[in-house]
Amino acid sequence: MDTVDTVDKVDKVDTVVRTFDVVVVGAGPAGSAAALEVARAGYSVALVERGPFPGAKNVYGGVVYGRVLDELVPDWWEQMPVQRWVTRRATMVLTPTQALTVDFRTQDWGRPPYNGATAYRADLDSWLAGQAVAAGAMLVPSTVVTALLRDSSGAVAGVRTDRPDGDLTAGVVIACDGVNSFLAKEAGMHRGREHLTLGVKQTLRLPREAIEERFAVTGREGVDFEILGCTGGIPGGGFLYTNLDSVSIGVVLGLDGLSEAKTRPEELIAGLKRHPAIAPLVRGGEEIEYSAHLIPEGGYRSMPELAGDGILVAGDAAAMCLAAGIWLEGVNFALGAGMYAGRAAAGALRAGNTSRTGLAGYRTMLENSFVLADHRRLRDLPGLMLSDRMQHNYPGLVCDLVQGLFQVDNPRPKPGLTRLLRASAKANGVRVRDLARDAWTGLRGLR
Secondary structure, three states, X not given: OOEEEEEOOOXXXXXXXXXXXXXXXXXXXXXXXXXXXXXXXXXXXXXXXXXOOOOOOOOOOOOEOOHHHHHOOOOHHHOOOOOEEEEEEEEEEEOOOOEEEEEEEOHHXXXXXXXXXXXXXXXXXXXXXXXXXXXXXXXEOOOOEEEEEEOOOOOEXXXXXXXXXXXXXXXXXXXXXXXXOHHHHHOOXXXXXXXXXXXXXXXXXXXXXXXXXXXXXOOOEEEEEEEXXXXXXXXXXXXXXXXXXEEEEEEEEEHHHHHHHOOOHHHHHHHHHHOOOOHHHHOOOEEEEEEEEEEEOOOHHHOOOOEEOOEEEXXXXXXXXXXXXXXXXXXXXXXXXXXXXXXXXXXXXXXXXXXXXXXXXXXXXXXXOHHHHHHHXXXXXXXXXXXXXXXXXXXXXXXXXXXXXXXXXXXXXXOOHHHHHHHHHXXXXXXXXXXXXHHHHHHHHHO
16 A cells, blocks of 8 residues: 655654545535545545534535436436425515516426435435445544644645544545635635625425415425525525425525624524515424524635645535526535546546646546536626625616516506616616626626
């Protein structure tokens, strides 16, 4: 076996046998996908998880888009623990008294290979980790990684854990340790441009029949609503989605805005539940879960370095959450990044070069896939979505515009779209040139 130099607690350099070819830190979607790829390539891999089991500490408020699993788990839709298959997606824009909804549904998403699904993260993460273990990965639960190990050249050569004699040495460490990744920071890979939001979710138990009646679905069909204008002017948005016999409702909030507003997230969720467009959907729901989670929503410009000497970063640890208006995605990017990280690590081991140069193929794979291609193309949209105008002005502008279009004020003639747009913009404090500039930014990102 190969040997590496590691520094012990008194900085003494010892030469020891490599424990594993790869150590993956974090058994979320990115980590399990990475471990699965490494194990299938024939290399030894430890999947280290601080919780008692994969998914034990996770909170999830959205939808899993599973098509990336086509490359990892054939016929994944027959195995993955799913609550409902999303056949209806809606984007809602709210003011205190108005609601505009763009609502789309298709039966195509209700049959293989599907599009998106709601799932409990505890179930999903355990299933994904089980795939890695079945392929040969070693799951190491209830273990906290406390530091990186380095060889005499300074390259990452493993991790230190909180277990007695718990140093795990490896040719490559894949950091999938979540938002605010301390491993990426310790490796000097973060560039100080993190943008975090706080996702807060309440899950309400409702009878399955009530969900089907209120959301107009049957069987395992599900609904995902994304909501703008429900956060009291704090940069962010809201969500509502259906599980089998519960619904999850919540908000995602910019940390700075939340602090300045001196408003508690549960107050915003309570207000959302009282809104006339939402109240009939959640009426009578019994709270069975309340939870919160940091989300890296800064997009492409906030990503750290992705590869270093002996280390790769993937998933939330690499800020790979896409928050770009109609696209709110995270798990699929984590799965893709983890898969490519595992392939890059296996390729570097095969070539006998786990330096930054030897691991550079990871970024190339990401750039040639949806993971970085989508983030790069949509890089301006997170800033637009969290801007003051989008949060404070545009919900009222859009709702007033549509209300004016539908309102009948006979004997006065209909005012025309241009006049209505100018009036709505003025009433909501939006200059036409700012509206045009923001529209161009949005269209450029969507081209």
